[in-house]
Amino acid sequence: MFRKLKRKVEIDTSASVPKINIKLDFAATLEEYDSRHHLDDPKIKEELEKIVSEAMKNECMRILAYLQEVGSDPIGFGEMFRSKYNDYYKTIDWRKVYPDIEFNVEVNTKIDFQGAIN
Numbered sequence: 001m002f003r004k005l006k007r008k009v010e011i012d013t014s015a016s017v018p019k020i021n022i023k024l025d026f027a028a029t030l031e032e033y034d035s036r037h038h039l040d041d042p043k044i045k046e047e048l049e050k051i052v053s054e055a056m057k058n059e060c061m062r063i064l065a066y067l068q069e070v071g072s073d074p075i076g077f078g079e080m081f082r083s084k085y086n087d088y089y090k091t092i093d094w095r096k097v098y099p100d101i102e103f104n105v106e107v108n109t110k111i112d113f114q115g116a117i118n
């Protein structure tokens with residue numbers, strides 16, 4: 001279960017194709033786990049955090065690519081461009097630029113608590 005989320009979105013308009021860097025930091029809780037997984041071992045816990053982070057990153061990238069493909073911006077990146085980079089926004093056609101934006105997603109997951117042990 002994810003308990004906390006911090007997100008940071010950075011926009012770079014210096015190149016011919018804009019870039020959006022998204023950093024997500026999750027604090028997670030495992031409500032149940034099998035004691036055979038040895039999550040009290042820091043190396044195993046760290047490996048699990050990496051696996052979850054990579055899976056979340058891949059899913060975010062898949063969703064962002066799909067949203068670009070269908071031309072949908074429910075996250076509001078266009079509004080971020082319009083409000084923070086208005087001079088740049090006025091020079092582009094958002095509908096034409098949005099499908100080509102390069103996204104970089106970084107996900108960090110920290111498991112803070114393990115719940116019931118089976």
